[in-house]
Amino acid sequence: MLTNNSQILRIDFRLKYHVLFWILYFLLNFLRWGAYYDDYIYSFKSNLVEFSLHIAFIYFNIFILIPRFILKSRYISYIFIILFCLGLIYVLKTFLILFLISEDIWPEANIRYQPFGINHIISECVGELYVLTLASSVYLTMNWLRERERNRKLREEQIKxxxxxxxxxxxxxxxxxxxxxxxxxxxxxxxxxxxxxxxxxxxxxxxxxxxxxxxxxxxxxxxxxxxxxxxxxxxxxxxxxxxxxxxxxxxxxxxxxxxxxxxxxxxxxxxxxxxxxxxxxxxxxxxxxxxxxxxxxxxxxxxxxxxxxxxxxxxxxxxxxxxxxxxxxxxxxxxxxxxxxxxxxxxxxxx
Incomplete structure (x- = not known):
């Protein structure tokens, strides 16, 4: 019972950090793009769509793709799946913004773009890769630090x-x-x-x-x-x-x-x-x-x-x-x- 309770507390503790990370990151983007567009309502709605897709993609990468492909040296398969996910996210994000928020799918370009333009695709994919790299790096670094501390304590116990x-x-x-x-x-x-x-x-x-x-x-x-x-x-x-x-x-x-x-x-x-x-x-x-x-x-x-x-x-x-x-x-x-x-x-x- 004590072990189960400690595991629940540890999961809750880690969950708090994840929630805190996404809240802070969302607020940063919301304020940044709200000031850029001079339209905080649009910024809130568009970031809400983007972050829903970000979070699903990132945790899919962390908990499924990395263990099954990167850690097993299946790099080619990993790259193809990432490219497929980027394409899927682009389609979902574009249509959600187009039908739920605004017909102007890329307001920061200062030009009215139609969906599936090459520049828009590249911009959205690069932005998605940036978020993926940032969030995954933070998560993997924290895991590495925890694992290093666990190994250090284990070595100390073995020495004792x-x-x-x-x-x-x-x-x-x-x-x-x-x-x-x-x-x-x-x-x-x-x-x-x-x-x-x-x-x-x-x-x-x-x-x-x-x-x-x-x-x-x-x-x-x-x-x-x-x-x-x-x-x-x-x-x-x-x-x-x-x-x-x-x-x-x-x-x-x-x-x-x-x-x-x-x-x-x-x-x-x-x-x-x-x-x-x-x-x-x-x-x-x-x-x-x-x-x-x-x-x-x-x-x-x-x-x-x-x-x-x-x-x-x-x-x-x-x-x-x-x-x-x-x-x-x-x-x-x-x-x-x-x-x-x-x-x-x-x-x-x-x-």
Whole structure:
């Protein structure tokens, strides 16, 4: 019932525009030719005849000829039908004016013309084609604009669905890893389990309440989320050195949720050298246009770093492409015993 009502309202809304267009166009012609003839009664009657034929011809063209011939590339047939319609309209218009309004079928010529003169035929057909082109162009342009807007909304919905699918993949993946960490702690050191549970509850709160239905979240909240994850890993590993450096004002910056956590997870998973995990996190902005997130971690063998496919980095890249198209930079390099991941994305400020 709601769908039917919305369709009726949409049809009524479109009908109002059509009626408004023809009323304004009729008034323009009525005033123009009334002033030209200095006879507004004649102008009203002649335009009434003309517009009745205009409207029938134009909607016949829009709803029947264009879909059946133009859109199917049957151009020759379309041209012949248009020529036939022009001839028919000329005959109808001429006789209606001749028998209902005036014997002077072409007063603007300042010469008394007889019906079916070549000049009169050409003039009437050109005028009819002008109206046909104008009205059809307006209608088709409005349809094109509506279709473009519909396609834009459809693409946005598809992007949202894809992003949600990626996020839904990330969250179980992340919590699965965290629960594994919690399990390891429960075996080795039960005193730390309660602390991990508290940290984990904060992570879940962020995912369930802050991330839900949000394409972007405050960067400050995202960094808090990362810090909670790091705190959990600190409880799990003893020899960890993590330094976070923020070199810009980030209060009003928004970022995609959980876009950085994969880099941190990989730093812990594949990092470590001589029994010590060293991680450096750098956050800064460039010219107030880009936000740069960089993770540097030590490692033993570069071939082992990021060797696993699946969700991980590939998922991050897919999300970035959906959100920013080509307006981002992601690099992964190694230098000596350090692995460097650097992500550069456009700054999205709070409105």
């Amino acid at each position: 669905i894809k992003l949600k699918n990626f996020e839904n993949q990330i969250q179980p993946h992340f919590f699965f890893n965290t629960l594994n960490n919690l399990y390891s702690l429960s075996i080795s050191n039960s005193d730390l389990v309660s602390s991990v549970i508290i940290k984990l509850s904060k992570l879940m709160k962020f995912v369930l309440y802050d991330v839900k239905d949000n394409s972007f979240v405050p960067l400050v909240r995202e960094l808090e989320y990362i810090q909670n994850y790091i705190d959990i890993e600190r409880l799990r590993f003893k020899n960890i050195e993590v330094i976070t450096s923020i070199n810009s004002n980030i209060e009003h910056i928004f970022v995609p949720p959980m876009i950085f956590i994969t880099f941190i997870e990989n730093a812990f998973k594949h990092g470590g050298y001589k029994g010590i995990i060293k991680i450096k996190i750098n956050c800064n902005t460039e010219n107030d246009q880009y936000f740069v997130f960089e993770v540097i971690n030590n490692y033993v063998n570069s071939k082992e770093a990021f060797r696993e496919g699946g969700i991980g980095i590939e998922n991050v890249i897919n999300r970035l492409k959906l959100l920013y198209q080509n307006e981002f930079e992601l690099s992964q390099t190694s230098k000596l015993n350090y692995y460097i991941v650097k992500l550069k994305i456009p700054v999205n400020y709070e409105n």
